[in-house]
Amino acid sequence: LIRRIMIQEIRTKTLLIACKDPDSWFGVRYRFNIYRGCQHQCIYCDSRSECYGIENFADIQVKVNAIELLEQELARKRQVALIGTGAMSDPYTPAERLYNLTGRSLQVLARRHFGVHIMTKSDLVLRDVEILSAIARLYCSVAFSIDTTDDNLALKLEPGAPLPSARFRAMETLAKRGIRTGVALMPVLPYLEDNETNVIAIVRRASESGASFLLPWFGLSMRAGQREYFYLKLDELFPGLRRKYQQRYGLRYDCPSPDAAMLAQVCRDECRRLGLICSMTEWVKTIRFGQLSLY
Numbered sequence: 001l002i003r004r005i006m007i008q009e010i011r012t013k014t015l016l017i018a019c020k021d022p023d024s025w026f027g028v029r030y031r032f033n034i035y036r037g038c039q040h041q042c043i044y045c046d047s048r049s050e051c052y053g054i055e056n057f058a059d060i061q062v063k064v065n066a067i068e069l070l071e072q073e074l075a076r077k078r079q080v081a082l083i084g085t086g087a088m089s090d091p092y093t094p095a096e097r098l099y100n101l102t103g104r105s106l107q108v109l110a111r112r113h114f115g116v117h118i119m120t121k122s123d124l125v126l127r128d129v130e131i132l133s134a135i136a137r138l139y140c141s142v143a144f145s146i147d148t149t150d151d152n153l154a155l156k157l158e159p160g161a162p163l164p165s166a167r168f169r170a171m172e173t174l175a176k177r178g179i180r181t182g183v184a185l186m187p188v189l190p191y192l193e194d195n196e197t198n199v200i201a202i203v204r205r206a207s208e209s210g211a212s213f214l215l216p217w218f219g220l221s222m223r224a225g226q227r228e229y230f231y232l233k234l235d236e237l238f239p240g241l242r243r244k245y246q247q248r249y250g251l252r253y254d255c256p257s258p259d260a261a262m263l264a265q266v267c268r269d270e271c272r273r274l275g276l277i278c279s280m281t282e283w284v285k286t287i288r289f290g291q292l293s294l295y
Helices: 066-075 095-099 101-111 123-135 151-157 164-176 196-208 226-237 241-249 260-274 280-285
Strands: 007-010 030-032 060-063 082-085 115-120 140-145 180-185 213-216 219-221 254-256
Touching (some): 060 095, 066 101, 082 101, 095 101, 101 123, 123 164, 140 164, 164 196, 196 213, 196 260, 213 260, 226 241, 241 254
Parallel strands (some): 030 082, 082 115, 140 180, 180 213
Antiparallel strands (some): 219 254
16 A cells, blocks of 8 residues: 655744855755655655654655744854755655745845755756746755666656656756756665766766766665665565675665775766766865855
């Protein structure tokens, strides 16, 4: 039986979270998440881990007072900063079609002259292309999480998300509107996606779609709660693969591909050939608000 997704409206006391190390994540100084849970239901999602305290990641909690809080908290900020969304839950999960809270938050950020970085797996971001184009005069970037160019494989790994082909098309549209776009190539699932053919295909599609960057991590993380769900899905979709994971990684959190070093070199070489930035350190150095560099 298919379990019906529940949507619960909640009110929260705070929204913005200060980032301890902005240079390690797209230069983001503050981040926020409007939704808890995600309808994209990627089988590997770290946000399903017990430590985040989300009882059922298939259910969606909507912070209905998010816009009010964002207005209040931004009013207290005294410095230009880059605000990020999408680290814990996709800001364009299908519930956004109903609530439009991400779209409304972008309007607040634009009015208060804050830069924006968005992480998403959804082409729904195209709905907000006009406001993103306006923010881009200051600074705007969108990273699409893509770990395969194979739509059929993606249907198994990310059953509720738009297909990678749709994400690449959205990337191309945004790039043509002057919005900095690229790929977060993470995770890269060992024994499923960690091969040279897949990595090169993603780099080339990103370049063809107008990407400025491609930032990879060749592996995945596994923690209590998420690990068990991931293994159940491996048993269902890729029988026999669980054993290879258990033998190699045990209860480790950091689970790099056996070929991580080789793939990193292949990725660097192809990105260099096509003119894509593939280092977070180098990407952050390019961030400027108008004429003002973060550096």
